[in-house]
Amino acid sequence: MCNGMGESFEFAKDHTKIPIEPPFKYQFWEVGQRSRNLSQWITTLDSQWGSKLSKQDKHLLVHAIEETAVSLFPFLQPPDTKQDSTAPLSALRDSYTKGSKGIVISAGGSDSSVRFAGHLIASIRGVLGCTLPIQVAYAGENDLPKHRRDALSSLDKTHNTEFLDVWAFFDDAALQLRRGGWAIKPFAALASRFEQVIVLDADAVFLQSPDVLFEQRAYVNNGAYLFHDRLLWQHAFQDRHKWWKEQIKEPSPAMNKSLVWTKDYAEECDSGVVVLNKSRPEVLVGLLHIAWQNTYDVREEVSYKITYGDKETWWLGLELAGSSYEFEKHYGSIVGWGKEDDMENKTVCSFVIAHTDEEDKLLWYNGSLLKNKLVDPHNYEVPIFWMMDGKWEKGGKKDMSCMVDERAWWLNGDEISVLQHSIELAVQVDELLGLGEQN
Structure with missing residues (x-):
């Protein structure tokens, strides 16, 4: 046993000697x-075999885990306001409530983000009846004032919304989260x-309760569930694919x-929902890799330069760390409106990307309840059609994107009702927050 733990310790020392x-x-x-x-060592420590280690072997293994974790992910060390920890990863893991499930929404940085978070909370609670606890995340008092x-x-x-100041957990010197957006x-x-x-x-919009995400087979089997972006721009980003x-x-x-990997399409992940x-x-550990990609120096040099924002960091971190994960079966779908001259009902246009559950029923879409959040902060409109697996025709800031060449389906009565009720509550939220006139 001791030889195995000693080998882990030597690996950890090597990692420290040759930092990233x-x-x-x-x-x-x-x-x-x-x-x-790191993942293998933690798995060993947590296993029945790990519980039988001698005190010396366990000490060597814990030391290897913590030394490697801090050398790879120095942001794990708590901020200056807290006493330095010799085992910050263990402390972080111990802070998780065993068996707990919940929702985290990032809502700092702008009035529009606060406004959309308000719409989302109101819909989750008041329309969909979801009782999962919610944490609203922000970076310091100025990011989301009291x-x-x-x-x-x-x-x-339900009085089950908490607030999560990320600055209280991580030293922002290397993160600069107030400047980082996503x-x-x-x-x-x-x-x-x-x-x-x-x-x-x-700005996520749900047509089913978020609870169902935890029931999806892909999540249950893998522990990490992601959603696809639009299938666009084949062969257009050779430098990205080469990297x-x-x-x-x-x-x-x-x-x-x-299909991004095998057929050379451009963008893999819509990170508006991650489970x-x-x-x-x-x-x-895959999440730690994702977080590393979003530290200030890495995102400014690589992550946000080669790809767009945080989107591709999620699957890439899980992939490189050897984590099990799975995407939804379809690439991004669409909810929106038809064209007047579309006699065959094979075009749906909007400014959002939609996603389905494992039974191909609409689950959520991105972009807020507004018809076009980038241009008109007042115009709420319920989409009436949706389509999946069609061909994308990309629009712009003012021109809707469209999906074509597949059958356009009507949203059903329950889906229309959810969106109508959500919009009614969103208007009330705008009045409460005084943000409806903000662009």
């Missing part, structure tokens, strides 16, 4: 390989007390199912 340093572009694979060691937190809290009639999301997922967590963009091929040296079965089970060590 810039330029980061070609370090993603190496971070993934070291993450796989009067905004109080207003959002008042929207939850970058806060993986750190909020890490910091959340929920063991099983649904991470939501504030992916260089860093993903041994693609997983999940990767080999990807993770942090009780699985390989998923937690």
Whole structure:
């Protein structure tokens, strides 16, 4: 036993002697390989075999885990306001409530983000009847002032909404989350007390209760469930694909199912909804890799330059860390409106991407309840058609994107009712927050 633990300790020392340093572009694979060691050691520690280790062997294993974790992910060390921890990863894992499930929504940074978070909370509670606890994540007092937190809290009639200041968990010096926009999301997922967590963009719109995400076969089997982006721009981003091929040296079965990987399309993930089970060590370590990609230096050099924002960091972190994960079966669908001259009913247009559950029923879409959040902050409109597996015709800021060449389906009565009621509550939220006139 001691030889095995000693070997782990030597690996950890090697990792410390040869730290991950810039330029980061070609370090993603190496971070993934070291993450796989970390995942294996945690799995061993948590196992029945780990419980039988001698005190000395267990000490060596814990030391290897913590030394490797801090060398790879220095953001794990608590902020200066807290005493330095010799075991920050263990402390983080111990902070999770065993068996807990919940929702995390990032709502700081702008009035529009607060507004959409309000719409989402009101719909989840008042329309869909979801009782999962909610944590609203932000980065410091100026990111989401108390009067905004109080207003959002008042929207939850179940009184089960909490607030999660990510600055209280991680030293922001290397993260700069107030400047990062989307970058806060993986750190909020890490910091959340929920063991099983649904991470939501504030502008997500649900047609079913978020509870059903935890019931999807792909999530139950893998512990990490993701959603696809639009299938667009085949062969258009050769530098991006070349870099992916260089860093993903041994693609997983999940990767080999990807049309982005196998057919050279541009974008894989719509990260507006991500579902993770942090009780699985390989998923937690994959999340750490995702968070590393969203640290300031890495995102400014690589992650947000080669791809768009945080979207591709989610699957890439899980892939490189050797985590089990699965995407929804279809690439991005659409909800929206038909064209007057579309006599065959084979065109649906809007500004959003829609997603289905494992039974091909509409589950959620991105982009808010507004018809076009980027142009008109007042115009709510219920979409009436949807389509999946068609061909995308990409629009712009003012021109809707369309999906064509497949059958357009009517939204059913229950789906229309959910959206109508959600819009009614959204108008009330706008009045409460005083944000309906904001662009």
